[in-house]
Amino acid sequence: MYYLLILAIGIERLVELIVSKRNAQWAFANGGKEFGRSHYPVMVAVHAALLIGCGVEVWALHRPFFGWLGWPMLVVVGLSQALRWWCVTTLGRRWNTLVIVLPQEPLVRRGPYRWLHHPNYVAVVTEGVALPLVHTAWLTALGFTVANALLLRVRIRVENEALGYV
Secondary structure (H helix, E strand, C coil): CHHHHHHHHHHHHHHHHHHHHHHHHHHHHCCCEEECHHHHHHHHHHHHHHHHHHHHHHHHCCCCCCHHHHHHHHHHHHHHHHHHHHHHHHHHHHCCCCEEECCCCCCCCCHHHHCCCCHHHHHHHHHHHHHHHCCCCHHHHHHHHHHHHHHHHHHHHHHHHHHCCC
């Protein structure tokens, strides 16, 4: 069942990329300007490594499922997905996996953006810990957390500069 969960998350990521591509086309057609493209391939690789690592670690190292850990982590994964899609629906056509800013548009200050500048990254960080721990893949959780922290240092700086937060 864990492998089906990983597959479902992988399919969800593909849906995100389809939505992102459609939204990017719309943004560019409406004067959008892209920032920080150089880190994007690293981001894709880190997120792909999370899914691959979850499967490989559980399979290769025979990680057990412990209900006391796995079930709560599954709930956390579900909550992180809900937050992610709340971000997507709040931003609408402006949501993207790239950093594209429409200079004439004001910042979004509704939904989860009422409280945080980058709520999607809360979802990413949370899922990056919880998804591997559903099946005790703690090495993947640790590796993703470190790689993602390094990536987010760059990504958030790029977004903050692009959005005028700094």
